[in-house]
Amino acid sequence: MYIKSLRLADFRNYEKLGLEFSEGTNIFYGDNAQGKTNILEALYMIATTKSHRGVRDRDLIRFDCGEGHIRTVIIKDGVDYQVDMHLRSSKSKGIAINGQKLKRASQLMGLLHIVFFSPEDLTIVKNGPAYRRHFIDMELCQLDDLYLSNLNKYNKIVDQRNKLLRDIARTPSLSATLPVWDDQLVEYGTKVIARRAKFMQNLNDIIGDIHLRLSGSKEHLSIRYEPNVSVGEFAGKLSAAHERDQYLKSTSVGPHKDDFSFICDEIDLRRFGSQGQQRTCALSLKLAELKLVENLIGEAPVLMLDDVLSELDTNRQNYLLEALGGIQTFITCTGLDEFVNNRFEIDKLYQVTNGSVTEVN
Ligand SMILES: Nc1ncnc2c1ncn2[C@@H]1O[C@H](COP(=O)(O)OP(=O)(O)OP(=O)(O)O)[C@@H](O)[C@H]1O
Numbered sequence: 001m002y003i004k005s006l007r008l009a010d011f012r013n014y015e016k017l018g019l020e021f022s023e024g025t026n027i028f029y030g031d032n033a034q035g036k037t038n039i040l041e042a043l044y045m046i047a048t049t050k051s052h053r054g055v056r057d058r059d060l061i062r063f064d065c066g067e068g069h070i071r072t073v074i075i076k077d078g079v080d081y082q083v084d085m086h087l088r089s090s091k092s093k094g095i096a097i098n099g100q101k102l103k104r105a106s107q108l109m110g111l112l113h114i115v116f117f118s119p120e121d122l123t124i125v126k127n128g129p130a131y132r133r134h135f136i137d138m139e140l141c142q143l144d145d146l147y148l149s150n151l152n153k154y155n156k157i158v159d160q161r162n163k164l165l166r167d168i169a170r171t172p173s174l175s176a177t178l179p180v181w182d183d184q185l186v187e188y189g190t191k192v193i194a195r196r197a198k199f200m201q202n203l204n205d206i207i208g209d210i211h212l213r214l215s216g217s218k219e220h221l222s223i224r225y226e227p228n229v230s231v232g233e234f235a236g237k238l239s240a241a242h243e244r245d246q247y248l249k250s251t252s253v254g255p256h257k258d259d260f261s262f263i264c265d266e267i268d269l270r271r272f273g274s275q276g277q278q279r280t281c282a283l284s285l286k287l288a289e290l291k292l293v294e295n296l297i298g299e300a301p302v303l304m305l306d307d308v309l310s311e312l313d314t315n316r317q318n319y320l321l322e323a324l325g326g327i328q329t330f331i332t333c334t335g336l337d338e339f340v341n342n343r344f345e346i347d348k349l350y351q352v353t354n355g356s357v358t359e360v361n
């Protein structure tokens with residue numbers, strides 16, 4: 001699959017933009033705050049209906065404008081799909097595929113698949129657990145509609161249960177309704193846990209070989225899913241936590257507290273890894289994700305590297321480069337030195353200056 005073209009109108013700092021992409025490597029370079037990441041963000045919107053920066057639709061519309069538009073043409077299995085996304089400041093977004101309006105935005109999921117790599121991903125090993133959950137969820141929500149829907153329901157129930165816990169502080173008799181929320185939390189939570197466990201297992205099956213290559217045959221890496229609670233113990237632990245949850249006014253048991261760890265030759269890299277080891281490990285994780293998605297959907301996803309190349313040393317850049325064959329890639333950077341130094345294949349080169357893009361080659 002690849003993205004053939006992008007058109008923007010009143011999206012972020014773009015008033016109007018029209019670009020045709022290469023099926024290979026597309027590079028956007030320019031100074032800070034010119035609009036490089038905004039282009040990746042627009043494409044990411046088409047893959048996931050959401051911004052990778054986690055902002056609301058209205059923040060994506062150009063300042064002082066009432067609406068914004070993204071149009072892409074995606075080629076998948078040789079078929080053209082034109083996707084139109086209409087962002088509105090006070091209403092939910094409208095989406096059409098080949099002119100046919102979708103009833104729900106989530107129907108767009110699964111058409112375009114993007115693996116997004118940002119500098120924050122390089123610190124995933126040592127960041128807090130929320131970053132690692134975000135990694136799992138970003139990928140699984142793209143891969144699996146059912147997971148997306150179960151996770152959304154689960155998160156809503158957590159919010160509602162937390163609201164109830166706050167209300168109980170004022171009106172103690174409400175605690176009688178807590179078990180109703182517990183049942184629903186367990187129903188959807190167990191589905192989330194089971195799907196995450198399978199995903200982590202799939203990644204684990206791939207990451208060992210990748211990391212062995214990346215570390216020059218030196219390190220054996222595995223990842224270990226650490227669910228906050230197992231499926232079998234969920235209901236029991238949740239009801240045993242009633243008193244504590246009421247005191248904390250927050251739900252303390254469930255997959256919204258999950259984590260996973262990176263084990264390298266029996267050492268937990270989060271606590272004992274060197275910075276270099278942690279970064280190599282993060283790169284292995286991204287490459288494993290890329291490979292897993294390719295295995296699961298039967299074709300290569302589109303890869304986005306937002307400002308990560310300059311963060312990697314030459315060796316790791318080269319490993320990354322090797323992995324890119326046959327994958328449409330979008331890269332942003334502030335300088336071109338690393339490409340010139342490292343025999344990078346550049347198919348299209350764009351300079352980005354203050355909301356306008358010029359093709360250089
Ligand atoms: N809704 C908006 N309307 C107009 N301009 C916006 C909007 N949102 C962000 N911008 C502008 O977009 C610019 C940032 O764009 P972007 O994040 O793509 O920069 P970048 O080129 O990736 O920079 P860096 O190299 O620092 O990552 C900023 O100048 C910001 O003011």
Ligand SMILES: [Mg+2]
Pocket residue numbers: 036037038306307332
């Ligand atoms: Mg940027």
